[in-house]
Amino acid sequence: MASLASPALAAHGILREVFGYDSFRGQQQAIIEHVCTGGDALVLMPTGGGKSLCYQVPAIARARAGLGVTVVVSPLIALMHDQVGALHEAGVDAEFLNSSLSADDAARIERRLLQGEITLLYAAPERLNTPRFLALLDTLHQRHQLSLFAIDEAHCVSQWGHDFRPEYRALSLLHERYAGVPRVALTATADAPTRADMVTHLQLEGARTFVSSFDRPNIRYAIVEKKDGFNQLLRFIEREHTGANGHDAGIVYCQSRKRVEEVAQKLNDAGLKALPYHAGLDGPVRQANQNRFLREEGVIMVATVAFGMGIDKPDVRFVAHLDSPKNIEGYYQETGRAGRDGEAANAWMLYGLQDVVNQRRMIDESPAADAFKQVLRTKLDALLTLAESTECRRVQLLRYFGEDSSPCGNCDNCLHPPETTDATDAARKLLSCIYRVQQASGTAFGAGHIMDILRGKATEKVEQHGHQALSTFGIGADWSETQWRGLLRQLIAREAVWVDAEHYNTLRLTDAAKPILKGEATVRVKTTVDEPASRRKAKAQRLDSGPPLTLAGRDCLAALKAWRAEVAREHNLPAYVIFHDATLRAIAERQPRSLADLDGISGLGAKKREAYGDEVLRVVQTTSGA
Template structure:
């Protein structure tokens, strides 16, 4: 551990390991296999980067890192270069000459870490390279990142990950570390089975991200609700907004831009160069909001994302947890905000039911959706429910919407019975099925043209629910569909059908308790000038004094120039937290900078003089 601690400080500039990092690093350096579950922002990469350095020093050779995304490889390798570590990647962004040059460096043992995609690692050409290295004792460690991709039960299954099972049989004496931020019990078992990690030690860190505040809002006008949230909580700060469809992504990005925000769209339908340009701007510039499908995000290491918003319900808690985990990787206060409504429930149920997958798979997906719906409908602590899904017990957090503003709860059992009874009587009277809007019109006694056309004003349930608002009834319908007491037939205009579970509610055996509907008008936001969107003080600098704030601002400008010169994201040079520490310290010499977290020996040599020049110029 003395070697590991020295590497942590000298190379990466951190004074101590966090959480289980030290135990994991010690185990892997000694040659043990490991399965590591650690939340996004918890420091997973150090769990294989430090062992890679230590094992190479001990003569074991190069570490191969299996990574699914080109963007992640580029960022990780760029950051390692800045720290003085010999690293490279092999992916489709390289020309044949460049790839051959990397392979020659690998064969000569010049690299500490090599990043490659799973489909490349399992090619005959690459395996021949590994065979030669192995024969010479130059193959040190395999690190398999985003290991949940191996499991069909996970939220991001990638079949090419299954081929990585051959690493164990082919190189049985080379240790392996598999890492993920999101895996429930079933997914963990699948990872162990398919990667043949039966003898691996499992390290499961707390899934809690206490700096993230979870809020789930009832949908009314979601884009205006989103605007109100961003302008009220995160003006001028970086964030990610997830939408389900490509069209919606572009609409929301345009709306945010019209309102003076610096927003960009990202989805798989855009030209690859446009996607890359937008991603680069998000990573390199301050205050950019990326509006995206889930095609964007995995491997994004940007530490100062202050919020992640969902305008549509994700498929499961694993996806929700990983996506929200992209906020606040620097440990500073951040938000996970989601708008959720009846149509979300209908859409997600329909996508599962219409999937060509096997029924066993559909049942698992329904169970995962049910857990997410329970989180969305919860009236108690969101964090307690979220952590419980991953098998972790906790106490109310005091930092989610339900803890901060406990919702009023009402008994919707009678309204639920009325709705189910109306669905039954409509079907009995006309032999047809109808959608939610028509059922609510009947119950509330609204003589619409459709109600009169079918004579539904003569039903015994017509008007008996007049005391309930449409918002209340939508809440009841949402929970009935979420719990399976009502089914939606997507193939027939989203009509409602009773299920076997309807009986318990109809007989009053299954209570329905809901949060009071809060349907405040969203209101159109006041358009903000673009310059005003840049006025917010970064979270890392919030506690600094006036002079220190000035030093921080000057250091940020300098960092931006350095990032452009080196063609790197600004945070790869220094995190905001490191700049804030420098600003508070006001160092006068390189020696003063040595103890600052995030400044290793190579960065001190490369950037230390520039930092001192910036501070000296301020006087």
């Protein structure tokens, strides 16, 4: 059996020859060299940071050294298909085993596996624990042809994570059954409890941990007060993501399946190209919609959180949340699907009082143990703090993952610093009203009724309970309902007010209300103003796109994209698997006249140059008139 005498040299050669890149990014080189030499690794790297290269390059290097196949644990069939397709385009022998294959195709792949013809094999965690698959691995292990295990989306092993999948817990058998085979576990999102779970349940106590920066500087974060949700979304898309060539690709997350269907239909009625995605749709419909999103330009996917894991589409220009997510990990993971190509993208979220109430209710009504519920509440509180904050969103987001940073200049609070006002007196009025109402009636009431009393509205319900006689009736008439709801959100986030989900979302005071009522704590809120005109007109800046193309360059780029679309359809792959936009742009800028002129273009490896070089030159020469 051969060995890797020079992991660094092997890795760099593969990077250039197979993938067409001249240099590694960030911690990629250190990770790859460690894994190449047989070390276990836990890798935390943001979406778009190049995680897949961290196991694909070692897999190729170790296979060339005669060390056998790398088994990649991947949770989604569609993701396996696209990643294997991309490896085939790069000239790498990769296969997947999943339920989409016929029995004959699966048997053919198993034979190739045992004959040592496969470099990377992708499989779902459910398959990995079956007797048939384990028998295959046992045979390979006995022949010393089991090189590496790569566990993608490894946060799924944690009960604290946002995508917990019990099947991942069974992956502990990899260490127990194949102790000498190195493992690399990778994820884009994990806070401290999730990381600890990953180490424990995957038995990675001896693994080296690599944590890259969680910062995605090309993403602009904005959290907006929810007023008329759909119309706010439509204005955002029309203002920020609609141009002469149509609208950008994006993802819109909603909390319920019904809401997904409604929003997708309304976007289509408004002339946009939108598709629904949720677990209630028939499997073929879900798959067809996902394929259209990946393969067509300008598609907006409206989805529940059932959509998104492993989505590699690089040109998603925005991720919008019409309802707030459950925690910061979910928010970060979902927003991270925007701007994977490094160009500017928006993470835009609507946030309102009802979101807070709904999320608290779901936790309180959960059948989970009290200790688990408390963890969920703590995670939700961190998200609410992010939403209510007047400081840099990025600073708070990165702080949650243990990373220090300075104000980014590219979030709503940095670009348009909100004015704040001392609302301590108003907070005492609101808290006093909740207390007086419960004291007078012997029961608690919801937010709407409390605000009617504060604002002096003599509704039928107010008069029915005699609440117009309370000392707090009308003491908040100088504030609008919007202002009172904003203050109530902050008091709920500070846990001074508790929403009792078991009793019709009524409001109750907690011990945290006492310092505010006694004047020992202050409360500041954002001043409610209309959205600034400068923000209404702002367009997302395209980052790292280089100088503008000439007219000839633009024509060439358009022709290259049209050619790429034809090739992608023929191969049944997303267009970006053939070539990324950045590669086509570099070709359009260079205007190559020979195959030698293609050397050094990022993303154009040896196999792709051999397969497509002549066609690329033909397209360039046709548009240049040469």
